[in-house]
Amino acid sequence: MTEHEGTPHEDAAPPVPRIDPAMFTAGGPGKTVIAASEEFTGQLRARVEAEGGVLLPGGTREEADMARASLAALKGWAARRDRLPEQRADLLAAAWWSGWRNVAELARTADVSRDTVYDDLRARGIDPKDKAVTGRPLPRFVPLRAEAMRGLTDLADATVGPAMLTVAPDQLALTAWAITGALGRITELLDEPESRPWHRDVLAQDLTARLQTALGHAHALAATGQTDEQLASHTHNHLLDVIEDETVAGTAALTLVLPPDGDQVTVNIGHADGRGDRPRGWTVLRSDSPLLDPELDGAEHLAIQAALATLAETLGRHLLSDEDKDQESVPPIQICGVLYPANNSRYCTLPLGHQHTVHQMATGAQWPV
Structure with a gap:
């Protein structure tokens, strides 16, 4: 062979x-x-x-996320260790501009030598010997960088991750974990090459979804320990506070399209006036469909109110102000419009019913009436 x-x-x-x-x-x-x-x-x-x-170990997406976060946090610890001198210089510069000009005090607080303080301040464009400098300068623009955000994400992973190692994390931990995921998506967006706009779209949509998840957990957190009366009172008082300066949603009609056949359910959303069995300001749902359960818990009440506020704010930007309405009410100028004999695509632009003996185009060309 x-x-x-x-x-x-x-x-x-x-x-x-x-x-x-x-x-x-x-x-x-x-x-x-x-x-x-x-x-x-x-x-x-x-x-x-x-x-x-x-x-990665783990049988579910959540377990895989935790495993990935654990490795990222361990890797992030090494990266943060390497970035400590840079971060120390930033913190010393911030302390200097906030009014702490005693180098010996800065050195003791940071547990470094005075020479290190001098070097760090000079690295940030500060002359430590110029004690006459007063006030705080405008911060220098520094673009958001993927590497810096990665350090923040790794720190968040290391901080929040252990709080998720339980059967039932509390709402605050779930909120922090969703925000940690959002930080990760921001990091990926900063690191994503512009040659792949389709992938950027996917990352941006996932960023929105993670923030929405965080908002849902925050609503559940805000409703914890609050009675319906307290939540409704907060909603009512908030609307009274902002109604003179902001557009608010009073009522809304929403059509829900149900799977799989596209059946529709119309839901009317409003606020209780306090004369029924619900406290004033509580979200009220009404529908002719027997499919709708109108009873809400506190987190659902807050979620619907947040959605209504978003709708009011967005649609309010498309409403004409009084000044705009005055401008819109000015009638348009009407022109004569008689066609030019030599060219039917041109016409007289003089006012309608003009008394001139000639017609005239915008270019100045004239012909007899």
Whole structure:
């Protein structure tokens, strides 16, 4: 048998593990996990690591997010350690411009030598010996950088991640975790090349979704420990406070289109006036459809009020002011419009019913009436 017929070269790469697609089996009605044999998992891990990657543990997306965040936080710790001198210089400069001009005091507070303080201040454009400088200068513009945001994201991962290692994280931890994910998306957007606008769109949409998730948890947090009367009173008083300066939503009619057949349910949204069984200011839902359950909890009340405020603010920007309405009420100038005999695409631009003996175009050309 020749070398080409079956004897490999000594430097030939080891065979790539063969993964049988039949080894995949979807797991669970939510299809959030994949059941796979140890053999398949080992082969997959070998292939991923051969490409320089890491196969994350965890059977669900949430567990994978936690695993990814844990590695990112560990990596971020090393990065923050390397950036400590830069951050120290920024903090010393901030202290200097806030009025702390005693170098010895700055050195003691930062637990560094006076020479280090001098070097850090000079690195930030400050002459430590010029004690006559007063006031705070305008901050220098520094564009948002992916590397700086990555450090912030890693710090957030390391801080918030441990609070998520429980069966039921509290609403404040869930809010912080969603914001941590949003910080990660901002970092990716800063690091995303402009040559892939489609991917930027995906990241931006996910950023919006994560912030909406954070808002939902914040609403649940705000409703915790508050009675319906307290939440309704806050809503009512807020509307009274802003109604003279801002556009507010009084009532709204919303048509819901239901899956899978497109059936429609109309919901009217308003506020209780306090004369019924609901406190004044509470969100009231009305509909002719038996499908709607009009009872709301505190978090749902806050979520609907936030949505109404967003609608009012957005639509309010498209309403004409009194000054704009006055301008809109000025009738347009009516022109004669008689066609030019030599060219039917041109016409007289003199006022309608003019008493001139000639017609005239905007260019000055004239012809007899």
